[in-house]
Amino acid sequence: MKLDNPSRSGRAPERRPGSGLLKIPALVGMLVLLSLALYGCGGSGQNSGQSSGNADADSGSTSQNASKNASNSEGTSGGMEATEATKSMGGTSEATSRSAGESPGGEEGGGDKPEAVKGLYVPGTAAGGQKMAGILQTAEETEVNALVVDVKEAGHTTYPSEVPLAREIGATTRQIPDLEKLVEKLEDRDIYTIARLSVFQDDVLPRERPDLAVLDSATGGPWRTYQGGTWANPYRESTWEYNAAIAKEAAEAGFDEIQLDYVRFPSDGPMNRLSYGEKTAPTQAAAIAGFLEHTQKELEPTGAELSADVFGLVGMNDRVGIGQIVSEMSPHLDVLSPMVYPSHYPAGAYGYGNPDAYPYEIVELAMDDFSKKARKANPEIEIRPWLQDFDYVSAYGPTQIEAQINAARDSGIRGWLLWNAAGEYTETVLGVGGQ
Numbered sequence: 001m002k003l004d005n006p007s008r009s010g011r012a013p014e015r016r017p018g019s020g021l022l023k024i025p026a027l028v029g030m031l032v033l034l035s036l037a038l039y040g041c042g043g044s045g046q047n048s049g050q051s052s053g054n055a056d057a058d059s060g061s062t063s064q065n066a067s068k069n070a071s072n073s074e075g076t077s078g079g080m081e082a083t084e085a086t087k088s089m090g091g092t093s094e095a096t097s098r099s100a101g102e103s104p105g106g107e108e109g110g111g112d113k114p115e116a117v118k119g120l121y122v123p124g125t126a127a128g129g130q131k132m133a134g135i136l137q138t139a140e141e142t143e144v145n146a147l148v149v150d151v152k153e154a155g156h157t158t159y160p161s162e163v164p165l166a167r168e169i170g171a172t173t174r175q176i177p178d179l180e181k182l183v184e185k186l187e188d189r190d191i192y193t194i195a196r197l198s199v200f201q202d203d204v205l206p207r208e209r210p211d212l213a214v215l216d217s218a219t220g221g222p223w224r225t226y227q228g229g230t231w232a233n234p235y236r237e238s239t240w241e242y243n244a245a246i247a248k249e250a251a252e253a254g255f256d257e258i259q260l261d262y263v264r265f266p267s268d269g270p271m272n273r274l275s276y277g278e279k280t281a282p283t284q285a286a287a288i289a290g291f292l293e294h295t296q297k298e299l300e301p302t303g304a305e306l307s308a309d310v311f312g313l314v315g316m317n318d319r320v321g322i323g324q325i326v327s328e329m330s331p332h333l334d335v336l337s338p339m340v341y342p343s344h345y346p347a348g349a350y351g352y353g354n355p356d357a358y359p360y361e362i363v364e365l366a367m368d369d370f371s372k373k374a375r376k377a378n379p380e381i382e383i384r385p386w387l388q389d390f391d392y393v394s395a396y397g398p399t400q401i402e403a404q405i406n407a408a409r410d411s412g413i414r415g416w417l418l419w420n421a422a423g424e425y426t427e428t429v430l431g432v433g434g435q
Contacts, residue, residue: 113256113305114192116414117384118430119146121196124158124175126423127182135423139191142430146192148259148417151179151250152243153196154229155204163245169208183254194257194307195250199232199243199291201262206230212239214266215275225269234265234323235280240291244298251304258299259337261309263288264322284323292332307335309386312344315369326370330377337417340366340385342404343392356393360403363387367411384415389425398428405429 122135127149138144150158157166158175166172176182186193206213206222207230214231216223222230232239247258265284266274281287296306314324315338330336342362345355350365352358367385374381387404388396401418408416418425 114145114415117146117192117417118143118415119148119192119194119417120144120423120425121148121417121419121421122150122423123421124150124153124173127158128174128176131423136189136191138425138427138430139189142427144430145190146194146417147186148194148196149176149182149255151176151195151197151255152246153198155198155202157246161246161249163242163249165205165209165242166246169204171204179250179253187254192257193255194259195247195253195255196259196261197243197247197250198262199260200234200239200264201229202232203230205232205239205242212236212242215277216270217273217275218270223266223269223274225266227268231266233276234284234287234291235276235278237280237294240294243291244295247295247306248298248302251299251302255304257305257307257335258295259307259309259335260292260295263291263308264311264324267320267322284321285325285328288323288325289328289332292329296332305334306332307337307384308333309337309339312338312340312366313346314338315340315366315373316349326373327377330374330381333378333381335382335384336370336374337384337386338366338370339419340370340404341388341392341419342400343388343394343396354393359388359396359400360407363404363407364411367408367413371411371413382415383413384417385413386417386419389418389420398426401426402429 120135120138122132126132126135127147135147139147152158155171157163157172159172159179160174160177161167161172183193210222212233213222214233215221224230232243243260247260251258265288279287281290292306292308299306308329310324310326310329311320311322313320314322314326318325318327326336340363342359343356345352345362347353347355349355350362352361355362363385367383370385371383374383385408387401387408389401390396405416408414
C-alpha cells in the first residue's frame, strides 16, 4: 500500500521537527535507555526479549503475540539492540537482485552480495529448529535475500564452538548443531548470511571469569542489570580477543558478514555502582573503537564484512553515555545498522511528542543523521537500519512497517533488516516474488 499522505504516517505532525540535535534531559534519557535495554537489533531488551520476545534475545519458543511485544537487535536486547505472519504483497518493495554486487571476498565468504540487503532476524533456536523451514519459504517467496542468525546470545554460543575459552566456561550450546551445514543450506538458496554476535552483554563470561567482568562496587561480584544480566568488561583486551575469536570462527564457517550487537557499555541498572577497574582506554568510545579495530583485523583473512548495531539515539546525540559514537566506530566497519525503532525514541525526539506514531518521519530523519555522521568518517560505509516489526508502545502492522521501509528507501537507503524476537514477520510488506 502506498502512503500518499504528506506526513507519510497518515497523521499531521504535532510540530515541525527542528534541525538541531535533541537535548534529552538526563532523566528522560535514562528512561529511554532502560526501555531499550528491556525490549531491545541492529540489533541490538534482548534479555527480556528472549523471555518475552526480543534481539539481544533468543526466543524461538515465544508466542507470536509475546514476540510482537518485544523488541531487539540492541535493537534492543536488551532492548535497544536491542526485538505475524500474513501473506500478500505490499506495494513498496524494489525488485531484488540476489546475484548483483560484489562478493565480500576471501576464501571463506559465500556468494555475491545483493545490491540491497533485505534481511530478517533469526533466533538460534529457530535457525536450528522446525521454524527455519517457514523462514526459508518466506525468503523464497519474497524480496528477502538475507538472514541474520544468532551465533552468540546472552553469553552462549548457539553452536558447539571450538573457541577454547567458550568451551572452558561452558558457553557452548547445540541450538545449531552444525554451523557450516546451516550456512551451506542458506547459500544454496542464494541467501546472504549474517552472523549476529551479542558482545558485551554476557551472562556466562562474567560469572566464570570475574576478572573479565564489569563489577559491582557494593558487592565485589559481577554487576547486574535490573533484569539480572551481567556485562563483560569492554576495557579488557581479553574480552575483545574472546569475542573476536567467536566472530572469526563464524566467518570461517562461511558467513558473509559478522554483525556485532551489544557493542557498548551498560545502560540500565544501578549505574552508580559500576566498577571497571583499570581503564585501558581514555574514553568509553575509544574502548569500543579499539575492539572494533581489533575484530576487523582478525576478520581480514576470512573476507567477511563487519557490521555493528547501534542505538537509534546515538544518531541524534553523541553523549548517550554507552561508548557508541558513530564517527569513532564507522572507520572500522563495513556496515552500520542503527536500531531506529520509532517506539524507542523519547517524547520530543525530532520534534514529535509521540515518535511511535510517526514511523516514516522518525526513520527518515534518523537515516539523515546516521548517513551524515557515518559517511563523514567512512565514505564507503553502508547504512542498513534495523526496522520495527513488533508491538511495543502501540500495535505495529503493515502500515507502520511499510512506512519505515519507505522512509529508508526515500532517504537513499536501499537495504534494511526487520526485527522480531521470535522470528515471526509481517509478510504483507515484503515484495512477493521479488516484485
